[in-house]
Amino acid sequence: MIYQFPVPHDDELLGSVLARFISRQGIREDKVALELLFGSRNIVPSALLQGHLSQLANNVQHLWPIASNEMIEKHSILPIFKVFVEPDRYSSICSELSHDAKSHSMLKVGINASSLVFPTYFRFCPVCFNEDMKQFAYSYWRRQFQLPGVCVCLQHRCMLMDSLFELKPRRRHTFMEASTLTNMPIPFAAEVCQKPSLLELARNIEQLLHQSFSYVSPDQWSAFYDARLREVGLKSSKGVKHRQVESLFTQYWSLSFLRECGLGLCEGVTWLQTFFRKQRKHFSYLHHLLCLQALFSEWKLDDVFRIVSSIEVKTVKRAYTSSQADLRASEYRAIWKDLRKDYVFLKEIRATREGARVYSWLYRFDHDWLKSNLPAPLRNNVDVLQ
Numbered sequence: 001m002i003y004q005f006p007v008p009h010d011d012e013l014l015g016s017v018l019a020r021f022i023s024r025q026g027i028r029e030d031k032v033a034l035e036l037l038f039g040s041r042n043i044v045p046s047a048l049l050q051g052h053l054s055q056l057a058n059n060v061q062h063l064w065p066i067a068s069n070e071m072i073e074k075h076s077i078l079p080i081f082k083v084f085v086e087p088d089r090y091s092s093i094c095s096e097l098s099h100d101a102k103s104h105s106m107l108k109v110g111i112n113a114s115s116l117v118f119p120t121y122f123r124f125c126p127v128c129f130n131e132d133m134k135q136f137a138y139s140y141w142r143r144q145f146q147l148p149g150v151c152v153c154l155q156h157r158c159m160l161m162d163s164l165f166e167l168k169p170r171r172r173h174t175f176m177e178a179s180t181l182t183n184m185p186i187p188f189a190a191e192v193c194q195k196p197s198l199l200e201l202a203r204n205i206e207q208l209l210h211q212s213f214s215y216v217s218p219d220q221w222s223a224f225y226d227a228r229l230r231e232v233g234l235k236s237s238k239g240v241k242h243r244q245v246e247s248l249f250t251q252y253w254s255l256s257f258l259r260e261c262g263l264g265l266c267e268g269v270t271w272l273q274t275f276f277r278k279q280r281k282h283f284s285y286l287h288h289l290l291c292l293q294a295l296f297s298e299w300k301l302d303d304v305f306r307i308v309s310s311i312e313v314k315t316v317k318r319a320y321t322s323s324q325a326d327l328r329a330s331e332y333r334a335i336w337k338d339l340r341k342d343y344v345f346l347k348e349i350r351a352t353r354e355g356a357r358v359y360s361w362l363y364r365f366d367h368d369w370l371k372s373n374l375p376a377p378l379r380n381n382v383d384v385l386q
């Protein structure tokens with residue numbers, strides 16, 4: 001039974017709240033703390049997206065009456081991705097974080113596949129830290145400071161510092177309290193941010209983190225950016241003027257900052273070129289904010305999401321026709337049935353030359369039959385606890 005629990009601060013990471021609890025209780029064994037908080041010693045803490053929230057809520061609700069979804073919205077980084085993830089998928093991620101023994105939230109939200117580089121170490125504002133210690137006699141980790149693209153404390157307009165503590169510590173079951181920063185020298189005079197662009201980016205990220213915008217699909221973003229590029233003369237009937245776009249973009253954002261965020265512009269086809277073509281996948285919040293600031297600085301986020309969410313995109317599925325389709329359908333169906341006898345998974349069939357050929361024909365000219373005669377999908381479930 002837990003008899004005392006700290007009062008969480010606004011925008012404090014959940015892991016920071018739990019670390020303060022463990023410190024106050026004088027618990028030295030990580031697994032003892034996990035069993036007390038979650039009822040299990042096998043939980044792996046996550047600094048950014050903690051799972052098993054329903055168990056935690058049940059154990060602390062008499063002291064901290066909060067639902068697991070509210071923990072996610074107020075004390076994790078997940079809301080920054082909400083507008084760029086399909087509502088059903090977002091709900092599924094929240095459910096996994098709340099109830100499932102396994103959590104693939106980092107994969108489902110796109111963090112694992114993204115090129116974004118998260119900080120190696122917890123970041124903090126030295127002025128915030130000194131004020132915390134003076135007012136509370138402890139400090140805590142702010143969630144916004146741990147997001148790629150945030151280099152500045154908006155309250156004090158100073159540059160953030162790296163702590164000595166890793167976001168993903170080698171000791172997997174460790175909760176790290178921010179107050180342990182007293183073990184490293186903290187300057188009283190912080191470095192003031194000299195770049196308005198970094199301040200504006202931090203403001204936009206803070207707005208995305210706190211304001212509830214409607215979900216926007218890749219097709220809607222494509223239509224929005226197509227119109228904006230034409231308005232400023234960066235797209236014509238011949239297509240996007242990629243060289244001019246990149247020139248304006250790199251004049252606004254330094255190459256070193258882009259590399260630090262994981263969004264450097266390498267040789268060949270860059271992400272920036274792909275971004276301004278027809279978007280076939282979701283890009284992260286940082287891709288969008290960097291492009292909006294550099295190329296369409298007169299647009300405010302409220303106006304952007306008001307316009308882009310109102311765009312109606314009509315998708316027309318391409319229809320394939322062949323005069324021989326009805327005559328040859330039985331032939332291709334027979335070949336497909338033979339392939340299914342030799343291979344268990346669809347991926348295995350399509351990896352063969354014959355399988356790829358037959359699948360392509362059936363997909364185009366006999367789609368309904370193919371859909372009802374597909375083999376089981378290949379599943380790759382990784383047993384990972386978040």
